[in-house]
Amino acid sequence: xxxxxxxxxxxxxxxxxxxxxxxxxxxxxxxxxxxxxxxxxxxxxxxxxxxxxxxxxxxxxxxxxxxxxxxxxxxxxxxxxxxxxxxxxxxxxxxxxxxxxxxxxxxxxx
Amino acid sequence: xxxxxxxxxxxxxxxxxxxxxxxxxxxxxxxxxxxxxxxxxxxxxxxxxxxxxxxxxxxxxxxxxxxxxxxxxxxxxxxxxxxxxxxxxxxxxxxxxxxxxxxxxxxxxxxx
Numbered sequence: 001x002x003x004x005x006x007x008x009x010x011x012x013x014x015x016x017x018x019x020x021x022x023x024x025x026x027x028x029x030x031x032x033x034x035x036x037x038x039x040x041x042x043x044x045x046x047x048x049x050x051x052x053x054x055x056x057x058x059x060x061x062x063x064x065x066x067x068x069x070x071x072x073x074x075x076x077x078x079x080x081x082x083x084x085x086x087x088x089x090x091x092x093x094x095x096x097x098x099x100x101x102x103x104x105x106x107x108x109x110x
Numbered sequence: 111x112x113x114x115x116x117x118x119x120x121x122x123x124x125x126x127x128x129x130x131x132x133x134x135x136x137x138x139x140x141x142x143x144x145x146x147x148x149x150x151x152x153x154x155x156x157x158x159x160x161x162x163x164x165x166x167x168x169x170x171x172x173x174x175x176x177x178x179x180x181x182x183x184x185x186x187x188x189x190x191x192x193x194x195x196x197x198x199x200x201x202x203x204x205x206x207x208x209x210x211x212x213x214x215x216x217x218x219x220x221x222x
Contacts, residue, residue: 009150032209043215044153044201051208090152094209097143097166100152 002027002093006101014109019063019078021104023091026072032094033074035065038103039087047089050074061085081108114214116202122220123192130188131217135204142185143211144177145201146170153201159185192221 007022025031035047048059055067061084065076074091086108091101115134123129135142140161145153156175158166161182171177174192179185189196199218203211 006152034210036213044203044211044213046210046212049210092211094211097155097158098203098209098211099155100145103150103152 002029002031002095002099004091004093004099004101006089006091006104008104009102010105010107012107012109013081015083016080019076019081019085019106021076021089021091021106023065023074023076023101024072025074025091025093027093027095029095033065033067034092034094034098035059035063035074035076036090036092036100037087038090044090047076081106083108083110114202114204114212116200116214116217118217119215120218120220122222124222125194126191128188128190129192129219130186131200131202131219133185133187133202133204133214135184135202136212137183139204139206139212140182141205141207142179143203143205144185144187145203147199147201147216148197156187189219192219194221197221 004025033050036044038044048057050057050067058064063078088103090103092098117132142159144156147153157177159179174190177187199216201216203213205211
């Protein structure tokens with residue numbers, strides 16, 4: 001069985017500060033890992049994904065994530081938060097189907 | 111390519127009525143997924159098709175729920191005898207073999 005746990009349902013940062021959203025996964029086979037973002041009243045959009053190869057993955061809008069097998073983690077980071085980053089972020093693990101974490105709501109303070 | 115489309119976008123119904131949602135995936139995608147999302151929660155997996163075959167169903171999918179993808183293209187999700195607890199956003203997504211899901215904007219169900 002595969003699952004993900006997102007640590008922290010709500011993260012608040014100041015504009016310009018580092019964003020760190022935590023995700024740990026459980027999978028019995030090598031996982032595909034994803035981060036999706038959901039803006040208010042909109043559908044889910046893919047930020048980035050890890051399938052194979054380089055463990056540091058760069059995505060859209062300056063986000064990146066690092067796959068750490070030893071820690072079973074896939075944390076999402078962005079060096080400098082922007083007001084437009086305020087949204088709900090979901091980590092997901094996929095083998096045949098995709099399972100999502102409960103989400104982390106990111107608030108960016110001016 | 112217009113992406114994944116879902117219809118209707120909003121549905122308000124009375125308890126006990128049946129509702130049906132339709133999903134048109136991206137044309138070249140052979141995999142289609144249904145999820146349910148409630149406020150403040152992540153999408154919960156409901157079911158998954160590869161072409162016309164329904165390969166997996168969540169235990170969340172009670173006997174009142176049924177999904178079909180008869181020709182391996184569009185899919186329908188029917189909820190019979192709706193209950194207030196069925197109120198949620200129903201999301202459809204499609205993918206090719208690489209596993210990246212493309213989501214529609216969802217169908218919001220309100221059961222009064």
